[in-house]
Amino acid sequence: MTEQLLRVYVPATLPMLAELRQEGWILTAQGHAVTPELREWYAEGDEEELEYVAFTRAAQEALRLLRADPGAPRRRVVVAVDLPSGAVRRGDPELGSSTVRLAGRVGIGAVAAIHVDGVGATDDVEAAVEVVEQALAGDADAQFTVDSAEDHELEWYDPSELDALSGATG
Numbered sequence: 003m004t005e006q007l008l009r010v011y012v013p014a015t016l017p018m019l020a021e022l023r024q025e026g027w028i029l030t031a032q033g034h035a036v037t038p039e040l041r042e043w044y045a046e047g048d049e050e051e052l053e054y055v056a057f058t059r060a061a062q063e064a065l066r067l068l069r070a071d072p073g074a075p076r077r078r079v080v081v082a083v084d085l086p087s088g089a090v091r092r093g094d095p096e097l098g099s100s101t102v103r104l105a106g107r108v109g110i111g112a113v114a115a116i117h118v119d120g121v122g123a124t125d126d127v128e129a130a131v132e133v134v135e136q137a138l139a140g141d142a143d144a145q146f147t148v149d150s151a152e153d154h155e156l157e158w159y160d161p162s163e164l165d166a167l168s169g170a171t172g
Contacts, residue, residue, distance in 0.1 A: 007084040009053065009114065010035045010102060011060035014079040015067050019116065023168040027107040028081070032093055034060040034100040043098030054156035056100040057082075057117075061156060065134040065148065068127070069100070076128040080156060083112040113161040123154035 010033040014022075026062045036049070036055040044052060057080060064078035085104070093101030119127055130137075130151035136144035159167055 005086040005088060006092050008031075008035055008087050010083050010085050010090060010104070011057045012081040012083055012104075012108060013060045013063035013067055014081050015064065015071055015074040016072050016077060016118070017071065018067075018078060019079060019081075019164065022081070022110055022113070022167040023164050027109045029107050030104060032063075033083070033102055033104055034063070035090065035102045037092060037100055037102060039092075039095060039097055039099045049160075050079050056167050058152065059100050061117075061152065062134070062148070065127070065130050065151070069134055070133045075125075076124045076131060078119070078127055078151070078156060079119075080117040081108070081113055082115040082117065083108055085112055110161070110164070113164075116159040116161060116164065116167060117156035118159060118167060119154055123151065126151040126154060 012030055012033040014028065014030070018028050031033070036056055040052055040055060044055060047055070060080045061078050063096070065078060066110050068074055068076060085108070089105045091103040091105065093099065093103050130148045133144035135140070137148040145163040
């Protein structure tokens with residue numbers, strides 16, 4: 003019997019995609035998934051809505067990664083991966099949390115899809131990167147700026163398009 007796979011949304015940056023292409027894996031400690039805590043918090047949500055919440059939280063976390071890497075192009079990246087449930091541990095046990103801890107490297111073979119901001123989102127993402135920590139602390143003006151970046155839907159790419167994406171700039 004094969005182990006059940008869990009869809010995890012891993013926040014990333016374009017340089018991390020280049021690492022994925024070059025090394026065949028990315029090293030990341032956490033991602034977002036549909037957890038029991040998220041299901042309990044959003045009990046009326048169907049599976050698609052719960053997946054969207056986890057995906058959106060990964061995109062928000064990508065803003066923090068961009069803040070930590072001033073040289074990275076200002077485009078959010080979310081890598082959707084399918085991992086064996088044994089490679090994923092619950093993160094934050096708080097009600098509504100989608101955070102999961104990942105055991106080790108995430109290999110290229112686990113990638114189901116790659117999501118990247120279009121070039122047109124760059125200015126709004128740049129502004130959101132500057133205030134993301136204030137937004138997380140409850141600043142309403144900062145949250146408005148982050149919401150402006152979230153108005154941009156991330157574009158979907160097949161894993162076979164990684165070569166082109168890992169060389170993307172701007």
